[in-house]
Amino acid sequence: xxxxxxxxxxxxxxxxxxxxxxxxxxxxxxxxxxxxxxxxxxxxxxxxxxxxxxxxxxxxxxxxxxxxxxxxxxxxxxxxxxxxxxxxxxxxxx
Amino acid sequence: xxxxxxxxxxxxxxxxxxxxxxxxxxxxxxxxxxxxxxxxxxxxxxxxxxxxxxxxxxxxxxxxxxxxxxxxxxxxxxxxxxxxxxxxxxxxxxxxxxxxxxxxxxxxxxxxxxxxxxxxxxxxxxxxxxxxxxxxxxxxxxxxxxxxxxxxxxxxxxxxxxxxxxxxxxxxxxxxxxxxxxxxxxxxxxxxxxxxxxxxxxxxxxxxxxxxxxxxxxxxxxxxxxxxxxxxxxxxxxxxxxxxxxxxxxxxxxxxxxxxxxxxxxxxxxxxxxxxxxxxxxxxxxxxxxxxxxxxxxxxxxxxxxxxxxxxxxxxxxxxxxxxxxxxxxxxxxxxxxxxxxxxxxxxxxxxxxxxxxxxxxxxxxxxxxxxxxxxxxxxxxxxxxxxxxxxxxxxxxxxxxxxxxxxxxxxxxxxxxxxxxxxxxxxxxxxxxxxxxxxxxxxxxxxxxxxxxxxxxxxxxxxxxxxxxxxxxxxxxxxxxxxxxxxxxxxxxxxxxxxxxxxxxxxxxxxxxxxx
Numbered sequence: 001x002x003x004x005x006x007x008x009x010x011x012x013x014x015x016x017x018x019x020x021x022x023x024x025x026x027x028x029x030x031x032x033x034x035x036x037x038x039x040x041x042x043x044x045x046x047x048x049x050x051x052x053x054x055x056x057x058x059x060x061x062x063x064x065x066x067x068x069x070x071x072x073x074x075x076x077x078x079x080x081x082x083x084x085x086x087x088x089x090x091x092x093x094x
Numbered sequence: 095x096x097x098x099x100x101x102x103x104x105x106x107x108x109x110x111x112x113x114x115x116x117x118x119x120x121x122x123x124x125x126x127x128x129x130x131x132x133x134x135x136x137x138x139x140x141x142x143x144x145x146x147x148x149x150x151x152x153x154x155x156x157x158x159x160x161x162x163x164x165x166x167x168x169x170x171x172x173x174x175x176x177x178x179x180x181x182x183x184x185x186x187x188x189x190x191x192x193x194x195x196x197x198x199x200x201x202x203x204x205x206x207x208x209x210x211x212x213x214x215x216x217x218x219x220x221x222x223x224x225x226x227x228x229x230x231x232x233x234x235x236x237x238x239x240x241x242x243x244x245x246x247x248x249x250x251x252x253x254x255x256x257x258x259x260x261x262x263x264x265x266x267x268x269x270x271x272x273x274x275x276x277x278x279x280x281x282x283x284x285x286x287x288x289x290x291x292x293x294x295x296x297x298x299x300x301x302x303x304x305x306x307x308x309x310x311x312x313x314x315x316x317x318x319x320x321x322x323x324x325x326x327x328x329x330x331x332x333x334x335x336x337x338x339x340x341x342x343x344x345x346x347x348x349x350x351x352x353x354x355x356x357x358x359x360x361x362x363x364x365x366x367x368x369x370x371x372x373x374x375x376x377x378x379x380x381x382x383x384x385x386x387x388x389x390x391x392x393x394x395x396x397x398x399x400x401x402x403x404x405x406x407x408x409x410x411x412x413x414x415x416x417x418x419x420x421x422x423x424x425x426x427x428x429x430x431x432x433x434x435x436x437x438x439x440x441x442x443x444x445x446x447x448x449x450x451x452x453x454x455x456x457x458x459x460x461x462x463x464x465x466x467x468x469x470x471x472x473x474x475x476x477x478x479x480x481x482x483x484x485x486x487x488x489x490x491x492x493x494x495x496x497x498x499x500x501x502x503x504x505x506x507x508x509x510x511x512x513x514x515x516x517x518x519x520x521x522x523x524x525x526x527x528x529x530x531x532x533x534x535x536x537x538x539x540x541x542x543x544x545x546x547x548x549x550x551x552x553x554x555x556x557x558x559x560x561x562x563x564x565x566x567x568x569x570x571x572x573x574x575x576x577x578x579x580x581x582x583x584x585x586x587x588x589x590x591x592x593x594x595x596x597x598x599x600x601x602x603x604x605x606x607x608x609x610x611x
Contacts, residue, residue, distance in 0.1 A: 070128050
């Protein structure tokens with residue numbers, strides 16, 4: 001990837017009701033509805049993995065208290081983040 | 095499995111962040127959590143169904159957004175631990191499932207009245223009334239107008255979606271002109287149903303409110319304005335500045351029959367022309383100078399204010415004076431209005447209070463002042479009383495035959511029935527209960543007034559149960575009975591009732607060795 005996005009969004013697929021307000025509201029249009037259904041039979045939202053700015057609009061548009069979590073790139077930790085692939089390590093530890 | 099794999103593909107870190115063991119704020123990948131579920135919400139919602147991890151609201155409902163904005167504001171202002179939330183009737187009735195704050199559930203439309211009571215008794219708490227338009231603008235119109243007019247220092251969040259959502263889409267006072275609902279199937283016609291009610295503007299005509307704003311959950315910009323308005327309303331209450339009111343135009347996709355995105359657009363395109371977004375009030379209410387002092391109530395004991403001269407030690411409740419063998423007693427007194435049924439109960443609780451007991455008195459009577467059926471429940475207890483309602487009394491004082499027959503079956507096994515009559519009706523039976531007939535009316539009549547029959551019964555009750563001291567009864571009568579001749583009759587009646595039990599009691603049914611006395 002050329003550069004990491006400034007932000008990141010995670011969606012709790014089982015809390016999401018698939019209303020699509022976040023998809024509609026997202027300024028860089030980096031959210032979309034999942035083609036697969038979740039266990040409640042709705043298409044939950046997902047982050048495409050690109051272009052998130054961490055603005056948080058999707059969080060405020062979402063009616064569910066905990067469906068969306070928004071992250072923003074920490075300025076200081078940038079170098080560290082690009083140096084290794086800690087996400088993979090972390091996932092392996094689990 | 096599909097979800098698992100999708101998450102894995104899209105973002106390998108998601109799983110670790112979703113797990114509660116990992117500190118969500120610390121991320122090795124250089125990202126910092128900026129927006130997440132507020133701790134003002136419970137982790138899991140104690141709902142009846144299995145859906146404990148999501149709200150009961152429909153997809154795209156505005157309530158969820160308002161909940162989040164309130165939760166965020168409470169968290170940021172550090173008010174969670176001092177907030178009392180008054181849930182209304184309507185879709186948001188279940189707010190208490192979600193907010194981890196103090197909660198009161200009020201009757202339909204009465205949230206501002208309940209909030210008034212809560213705020214006045216706990217002025218240092220943050221009291222939020224959260225209401226829908228059917229709740230606030232229809233059945234609760236009086237409550238909101240008067241709470242606002244009194245300038246109660248509460249915050250009201252008014253979620254206006256122009257329709258009754260929970261009950262299935264009936265017309266609300268805020269339904270737009272021409273808007274179809276189940277009760278306006280051809281659209282609202284002003285000639286028949288009137289015009290939409292503008293609550294923010296209406297309340298803004300009053301002097302007292304400190305802050306009134308209307309916002310809309312129609313698009314990103316307006317949602318952020320709503321966020322600021324909600325925060326400001328809570329700040330105003332925190333600072334004690336006065337009544338704050340935020341009207342929030344909110345989508346109801348299900349009832350409007352629109353998808354969530356379309357419904358949100360409809361708020362902007364259709365609702366905001368009728369309900370313009372504006373700050374209608376933003377100032378501290380001006381109270382007339384010097385008025386406050388005059389309105390301060392006299393800080394004197396009630397007895398002083400009422401001119402009651404306390405008998406020696408009569409009002410000294412500092413230490414319990416009840417007999418050490420006192421047992422909690424529940425008394426039901428029943429009869430006709432005019433027989434002094436309710437008064438007898440009041441006299442008993444007054445005596446109880448003077449003996450340092452916890453007491454309660456719950457009257458029940460029909461619309462008639464005289465000759466209707468009346469009864470009251472009296473609890474005397476050493477402990478705090480949970481409910482003043484008595485299902486199974488230890489003692490029933492039946493002032494007439496009707497009450498005797500109606501309530502006898504409620505009396506506990508081993509209990510006592512005191513009946514106002516020389517003889518128990520022949521066909522009346524009450525197993526395992528001691529029934530005592532006292533010709534109270536005749537005794538009182540001989541003493542000078544049949545009105546004193548209730549006092550005869552009181553004398554009998556005290557003698558039979560020994561729950562309160564006769565001396566206390568005398569002092570209470572002396573304070574309560576203003577007419578001297580009546581007081582004299584009452585004194586004699588009290589003694590006569592006691593003597594009757596001592597000397598001539600007609601014992602019926604079964605006498606329990608472990609009964610009172």
